[in-house]
Amino acid sequence: MTDPVEMTEVLRGPLVESIHRGHAVICDAAGEVVEAWGDPDAVIYPRSSAKMIQALPLVESGAAKARGLTSEHLALACASHNGAAIHTDRVNAWLADLGLSDDDFRCGAHMPKDEPARDALIRAYAQPCQVHNNCSGKHAGFLTLTQHMGWGPDYVEPDHPMQRACLEAFEDVTAETSPCFGIDGCSAPNFATSLKGMARAMAWFASAQEDGGSRENAAVQLWQAMVKHPELVAGEARACTELMRACKEPVALKTGAEGFFIAIIPGRKLGVAMKCADGGTRAAECTITAILSRLGVLDADHPAARTFMNAPILNCRGIETGTIRPVAGLF
Template sequence: MTPNPHAAAVPLVEIRRGPFLESLHHGHAVICDAGGEITEAWGDPEAVILPRSSIKMIQALPLLSSGAGDDLDSRRLALVCASHDGAAIHTDLARAWLESLGLGEDDLRCGPQWPDDRPAQAELIKADARPCQVHNNCSGKHCGFLMLNKHLGGGPEYVLPDHPVQRAVLAAYEEVTGETSPGYGIDGCSAPNFAASLQGVARAMAWFASAHQRSDTQSRAAARLVSAMHEHPELVAGETRACTELMRAMDGVAIKTGADGVYTAILPRQGLGIALKIADGATRASEAMMAQLLIRLGVLDPAHPAALRRVNHVIKSRRGIEAGVIQTVEGV
């Protein structure tokens, strides 16, 4: 595996203004089939990345495969995979989940975060209140960690790398990526984020894509998570967000963003998985590249408004004059 994701990165997304190439984003992208083999790749498939929130569905596997989350409904399964906006639909669900566990906001270890949802922001400002941990975009994942922790009987510091919860996450991660993780970084929500090659992450997404065809416990768990993500896209991200809008524009496809330019996709009907990393961490580039790959694979209509807001997106001046375009490079 290549330890430096910037090495061998190739041009993927460009911003043109008039006749000028104004900006250029480099990165890597991999598409794997159900057997874990690469069908297409750009850049270095062996580049090691921290996948950040793009693999929350992997982090949720032990919750279901352990039996701890057998009775969870699809809304909570979507929230456990979410990087949400902190809107009421997210925070109300997280609070109810905590209450059902006999726990409270203080039991979370994700840290407080201002919500990205504007009505939620306004409500806090009007009340002269501060955000709490339930507003954290990862609060659903952490509710899942707490539920698993209650089942395992672990201590309260469930985000420690050697805690039973995180050991279970690592075991699932290495199983579905087919790799031994070379290490971890601490994510924004304080949980360890285990590294893998880009091919390993794409292999895991392809494993999720074919999970509905298998009957083992881990695969049944994966199929439930994918179904929940697509059934409740508004819980996975939020209104106007790429994950939510693009999933609504497709049939059965689940996608997930991660911080610093990472994106993944699960295509069950095609049995394919996608993983990409933009080397400079730009979200506008990761969204454009993901949209283009989904178009390339025939699951996203290039004329759909959700697609056009991300790739082949016309840049306008503040007076509405067409000034440029965000697009992928030729050949993608």
């Protein structure tokens, strides 16, 4: 086993004050490792970076087509959204089309990350609903398939047919048997795999063909929906959204909790998976930006790239105190 390697450093003045270590893997269409840092075999939870895999059964089953789901629905099924009106209005309309309500969700409620939505709830002395959960789009997808198949309502239980379908898809595209699962923040099982397995899965998405069978066709629809609607996948000022907009060619990006990030690069049939060992979001965002720049799909001087990589750190008076940057050799 290889230890995590230095990936992102934080400077204050002339000194490196903090160093984030981690692992990263780039795989090609054959599932082979093109480049790696740290331990490609490290066993990880991909967390929300796996949402497009969890959405595969929704599309390949025919449920999405039967319910008339659009690319906006599919982007939301892959999203960790901010809970802004552009997200919650669409998910609520989706639920209404299913004849369901917020009570049918099993994701739990939390305050939205979107400041106007959060402030509106506070001013109204209102509590957030489950639709504000960043995973509510994924759960609307779960409910759609559950309803289409006539399965029971507790769709997040590990032995529920919904989650068994997710596990089958997960093990297929990672080409690995998942050794275990943990319960995610939204209460659904999150299946473990190796970092290489996750990169392999993203490369599979990147090389999928519309005429390659129902699963590959579903993969194409999902990554295309993410690229078409980056604002629905995360939200304004979020790395997923801003970097997808900034890339010079179609790239689907998705963050996951505890410092995880993936990239699907269809034009090059490459998949990327990276994990910051300490779970730091700032390091994951800097590292994935550096890898995208290294691969030539993102201009390192693009304003969006500079937001997350080689970005100035300002104090409360707006004085620049340091910077966050990839370590030498990563980019």
